[in-house]
Amino acid sequence: MTPELGIIEGFFGRPWSWEARAQVVRFLAPHGYGFFLYAPKADPFLRRRWREPHPEAELAAIARLAAQCRDAAVRFGVGLTPFELHLAPEGDWRGALRAKLDTLSGIGIDDLAILFDDMRGDVEGLAGIQAEIVDFAASRGIASRLLCCPSYYSDDPVLDRAFGRRPEGYLETLGRLLDPAVEIMWTGEEVCSREFSPGHLERVAETIRRRPFLWDNYPVNDGAIMSQHLHLRAFTGRPAAIGPLVAAHGINTASQPLLSLIPALTLAASYEQGTDYRYGAAFRAAATAVCGEDLARRLEADLLSFQDRGLDRISNDRRAELQGIYAAFAHPAAEEVIAWLDGAYSSSGEDVQTQ
Structure with a gap:
């Protein structure tokens, strides 16, 4: 069974253009991608400056994207990070959150994600504070689906090193306190999981009292390390057998929107084909559908350099040759490759702290 598939624009660094977002939505909608979550870390008004209103031009652009998603029969959502509110939940935080949610309501959203990822989490009573914030957001009724990304969204101990040791019983408590209708996002055994097994997902579902909503960190390539690589290969380690065990499967995309379409198509193929899925053939079919036969062959020839070796291990002469x-x-996907080779996507500003 293929779960609901979707795109999460949830990475650090250079965000997509509005035109690229709409193009990705239109391209993937016929292939089972039914939601788009707008949550770029570079939008400060959804993160560090969340208490401030969006500039009118930016808000209008988000509203246009929401309309474009509706035209494609794709759910549109926004990921809001009430940054570090859980560290000092005193004062009139409800008034500030109400104002932000009322603004988002005006543009028309289907999904609202309250995100507590990538900030300090070693706080007493963390689950209770976060559940109270999510419950308040739910009470505003601005979206038909509410999602929550926990502070500790993976078993990966790298989160404890980066953001403080997770409180005892954090996930169990959060799962107990949150309304069962709230979906809880999960990246797997690792922040960037190499595979999702049925046994793991069953254990997580028992812990959080609901099927996990997968936030799959592939083909994302943000941060100082991963921005040196193009993640183009087909999905592996996501067997079709996990379909009934997840609430939905969203992929956090690469900084290159058109190149992201290649692995996105292979995930849909993996679910559709089940045990007949072959990742090499899936890559070739997807790359041809996105780029045409000639460019697809060229990308396949350069997979080792682009995905495995990385930009910092390609000599200047070889970069110029490529x-x-x-x-x-004459293809926009080739332009993305050229820009990557030129260092245009190299990490700058706020990096992923878990790398």
Whole structure:
């Protein structure tokens, strides 16, 4: 069974353009991608400056994207991080949150995600504070689906090193306190999980008292380390057998929107084909559908350099040679490769702290 698939624009660094977002929605909708969650870390008004209103032009652009999603029969959602509110939940935080939610309500959203990821979490009573924030957001009734990303959204101990040791029984308490209708996001055994097994997902579901909503950190390539790589290969380690065990499966995409379409198509193929899925053939089919046959062959030839070796291990002479090769392709996906080779996507500003 194929679960609901979707796109999460939830990475650090250079965000997508509005045109690219709409293009991705239109392209993937026929392939089972039924939701788009707008949550770029670069939007300060959804994160560190969440108490401030969006500039009118930005808010209008979000509203246009919401309308474009509706036209494609795709759910549109916004990921809001009430940044560090759980560290000092005193004062009139409800008034500030109400104002932000009322603004989002005006643009029309289907999904609202309250995100507590990638900030300090070693706080006494963390689950209770966060449940209170989520419950308040739910009471505003601005979306038909409410999602929550916990502070500790994976078993990965790297989160404890980066954000403080997780409180005892944190996930169990959060799952007990949150309304069963609230979906809880999960990245797996690792922040960037190499596989999702049925046994793991069953254990997580028991802990949080609901099927997990997968936030799959592939093909994301943000941060100082991963931005040096293009994640193009087909999905593996996501067997079709996990479909009934998850509430939905969203993928956190790469910084390159068109190239992200390639692995996105292979995830849909993995669920559809089940045990007949072959990741090499899936890559070739997806790359051809996105880029055309000639460019797809070229990308396959360069997978080792782009995905495994990375930009910092490609010599300047080889970079120049590759830029010339890809310049011969009159295709926007080739332009993304050239920009990556030129360092345009290299991490800057706020990096992923878990890397």
